[in-house]
Amino acid sequence: MSAKLRALHYAVVTNNIDEARIALNVNNVNYIDPLEGLSLLAWSVTLGYYNMTELLIQKGAVISLCDRNGFQPIHRAVWTGTVEMVKLLLAHGADANALNRRNLRTPLSLAAIRGSVEIAVLLEGHISRAEASDVDARDVHGRSALDIAAASGSHHMVAHLLASGADAYFSRVCANEGAESARTWADRRSYDEINRLLCQSWAEQSQVTM
Template identity: 35%
Template structure:
């Protein structure tokens, strides 16, 4: 609801004559002066307008009231003045947003406290059914959450999406609010209309303490959300690796495959999260386990993409190499990862590392498998792969490594293209860096595809 400010400013701008939520008498000069004073944060001006009998509860454009405007401008002194002069707290704007709801969203503790102390109703909801408690649980001061719960706010009130205040708190990682709501009896396993539990909201927030509080309160770690997604898989999708480490320690399944056919160790290896890798290996994750068939059937619409290409069974080590994660590679090797594994498409650790953008990962890969000219099923060598990856920060260092290990720039792949031809036909920046490490020794300038000469058969072997 952060988009409300422009609308409220519009409401101020059309104090007279704009569409209003309900018919009002024409604004007096004092009413106009009050609106202008609130907009200008001029408490003295507002006091003078009220002394001239400005209507403190006048319904303005979009149903807003002067108190709503004062809350929106976050002027606590102005809020106090309007409350003292009789501003009512049970009037919501045309979206159903009450002064308390807006105060909770904007989060100023002093203003929220003033409105609560003035007796604001706790059960007024927005048009989408969201309560002030839910808004405060996500945005407002935790003391206000405690106050509302102590004064009768419903901890499990549902909004139009079937979400509870606990879900709102969990989505923002508000661990203190989560704890208060759980203590007040909020259901840790209620499911929203979209199929998400409070635990899923906490995982998405990335807050480990909020996630831990829900698990400790009995949140089901075996619940499956949309696409049969497990909590640990969701943590992987959202890159919430600290939460994933907690879930592993809590006994999550280490063998289950996600929508890409990856197990948790594959995800951790690609991300290079060392704590998660250590936790998974300590729990017995297989350092040589392979990716497999996804449980999810990808659904795509015409003209809106295609399912991802099939990936051959791949171990964590190759995924770490392909993502430039040298430290992760070292951990996996120490745990027994096979450095000589070759995927069905011919990818080796060196070919994988050539994609990773990391000189450190490529150095380690070449130490494990020193052949810099090994080719995959398409005839691409590490040099083809590296040049094909375009300009990147460590391109020069990686080219230097391959040159030092005897990489040849004249080997043609199955399409008949050599690394030199790729470099000369690609980005000028890549070409320049490439020829620093692989100078053209033939004297032939391959200016364009039409002038390229086919290499002798012996150079293609």
């Protein structure tokens, strides 16, 4: 890493907007840190630097650039739970249905793990307009966002995804697996509520298909 790139990287990770604005150009805006394998945009998104992220995008940062683990910046924004960051990336063309190259998880799958209904709503607003998008998209383990939410014990996310039309068939198995590892009565009650929601939805879906 040259001294100039080292200084630019430091400016980004320390959120020094003034230094970054001076140093950034079309040739270095997509620089990837060789140690962590993260682009400047990925660093900024992960650290929650909204203004820095906006600057990087203005300077030409590639929204869809994957890191060495197969994540795009939109995955990182969802995982950190920063709603405004997710909005910013989506507004500049981030793919709401982007697949992680290793595990095939979408941003919605990560929102399900985090239990963030607000972010799920944002993503679905863009997914509905994406070609061949699917709220029931499955990862490398065959699990959909609803399956993941059920296994994680997030009954609010389960309720939301069911309302969005997610298929509940396999999710009951995931909920039962999660319930077996519940450590507190509160966790157990959450899984009981998830099972109630899933059984109700499954019964309604079965009546429709009969």
